[in-house]
Amino acid sequence: MSEPLLRVAGLTRTFRGLKAVDGVDLAVEPGTVHGLIGPNGAGKTTFFNLVSGVLVPDAGTVALDGAPLDGLSTYRRTARGLARTFQNIRMFTDASALENVMTGMHSRLASGLPAILGRLPGFRREEREAAAEAQALLGLVGLGGAAARRAGDLPYGDQRRLEIARALAARPKLLLLDEPAAGMNPAETASLVPLLRRLVAERRLTLLLVEHDMKFVMSLCDRITVMNFGRRIADGTPREIREHPAVIEAYLGHGRQAGEAA
Numbered sequence: 178m179s180e181p182l183l184r185v186a187g188l189t190r191t192f193r194g195l196k197a198v199d200g201v202d203l204a205v206e207p208g209t210v211h212g213l214i215g216p217n218g219a220g221k222t223t224f225f226n227l228v229s230g231v232l233v234p235d236a237g238t239v240a241l242d243g244a245p246l247d248g249l250s251t252y253r254r255t256a257r258g259l260a261r262t263f264q265n266i267r268m269f270t271d272a273s274a275l276e277n278v279m280t281g282m283h284s285r286l287a288s289g290l291p292a293i294l295g296r297l298p299g300f301r302r303e304e305r306e307a308a309a310e311a312q313a314l315l316g317l318v319g320l321g322g323a324a325a326r327r328a329g330d331l332p333y334g335d336q337r338r339l340e341i342a343r344a345l346a347a348r349p350k351l352l353l354l355d356e357p358a359a360g361m362n363p364a365e366t367a368s369l370v371p372l373l374r375r376l377v378a379e380r381r382l383t384l385l386l387v388e389h390d391m392k393f394v395m396s397l398c399d400r401i402t403v404m405n406f407g408r409r410i411a412d413g414t415p416r417e418i419r420e421h422p423a424v425i426e427a428y429l430g431h432g433r434q435a436g437e438a439a
């Protein structure tokens with residue numbers, strides 16, 4: 178078996194006595210789509226926050242491509258090849274779609290974020306190339322015609338795609354997506370499957386994604402890890418997960434069945 182792109186061991190984080198993430202191990206193989214699922218409050222977003230450096234773990238290690246990320250800032254982790262999107266969309270709503278994508282490049286451009294948004298001289302030198310790349314990324318996510326539009330005016334599903342384009346601007350090896358289909362209608366959700374597949378195939382990207390829509394997860398993921406109450410309770414192929422007694426039990430305990438959208 179190849180060395181995993183992401184290796185997480187014993188990751189733990191407690192909030193006022195509550196073990197939000199409790200000794201979780203996870204390995205993501207390169208070139209795969211890996212799902213992280215579990216009932217509300219299972220610890221999925223906290224896990225992403227620990228892996229991306231937004232939160233500091235109480236214990237455990239995170240390594241990307243064999244190199245430890247422990248103690249590095251979110252910015253450094255992005256520069257190492259780890260990008261993410263957020264459960265609640267975060268973007269510069271008053272900036273254009275194109276400018277939003279360009280902000281995603283700041284971890285690898287010489288100019289800092291203030292220079293990009295303020296159009297300082299150091300940035301202008303890089304600007305033309307960056308804008309062309311940002312435009313290409315917008316095209317890749319199906320927003321090629323929306324470059325000049327105010328990000329906050331885009332329909333919700335398009336804002337979700339814009340977030341993906343911005344994350345891709347960092348040229349990540351691994352992209353973490355926290356509920357990419359949340360708030361999308363069924364047609365928008367369905368169209369996300371071929372888009373994400375294309376990213377993996379054409380950009381040599383690896384995806385780790387949290388999503389409650391089981392149809393989406395089961396059709397997209399090569400492998401799935403299940404969390405409940407901070408713990409990893411199962412890990413396997415979509416078929417194994419669908420039939421896993423602990424998974425069925427976890428979803429029943431939360432008042433719904435595994436395989437049903439939350």
Ligand SMILES: Nc1ncnc2c1ncn2[C@@H]1O[C@H](COP(=O)(O)OP(=O)(O)OP(=O)(O)O)[C@@H](O)[C@H]1O
Nearest residue numbers: 192195197215216217218219220221222223224264
């Ligand atoms: N900053 C925080 N301070 C205190 N408690 C927190 C904090 N962040 C998360 N929690 C708690 O940790 C647990 C896990 O939350 P988390 O947001 O990681 O769950 P989740 O699996 O992403 O849930 P959802 O599917 O609803 O997004 C919850 O009980 C939550 O209330």
Ligand SMILES: [Mg+2]
Nearest residue numbers: 221222223264
């Ligand atoms: Mg969450």
